[in-house]
Amino acid sequence: MAILLSELYGKEIITNEGKKIGLVEDAILDFESGKVANLLLIKAEQLTRSDNTAMLLAKNSVKYERVKNVSESIIVGSK
Numbered sequence: 001m002a003i004l005l006s007e008l009y010g011k012e013i014i015t016n017e018g019k020k021i022g023l024v025e026d027a028i029l030d031f032e033s034g035k036v037a038n039l040l041l042i043k044a045e046q047l048t049r050s051d052n053t054a055m056l057l058a059k060n061s062v063k064y065e066r067v068k069n070v071s072e073s074i075i076v077g078s079k
Helices: 044-048 053-059
Strands: 012-015 020-023 026-030 035-040 061-063 067-070 074-076
Touching (some): 044 053, 053 061
Parallel strands (some): 012 074
Antiparallel strands (some): 012 020, 026 035, 035 061, 067 074
16 A cells, blocks of 8 residues: 655654654655655754754654554554
8 A cells, every 4th residue: 555755744653552652744765765764753954953863863763664554643563
C-alpha cells in the first residue's frame, strides 16, 4: 500500500505499547532507495541550524523501518 508523504505530516506517533512519542513535523528521505528513512518530531531546518545535529536527530526522530501501521496515527514497534 502506498501512502503520500503529505499524509504523514501532523500525525501522532505512538508505540505499540501506547506511549505517545510526538507529532510528525518533517521527514528524511533516502533518495537512493526511494523510501522514507526517518520521521522527524521537529522541523528539518532546526537540525541544520544546530551545532549538535547528530544528537538532535537521534533524540527527535523515529526510523521509518519501525512503523507498523499508518491510519489516524502512526504505530511504531520497539527499537
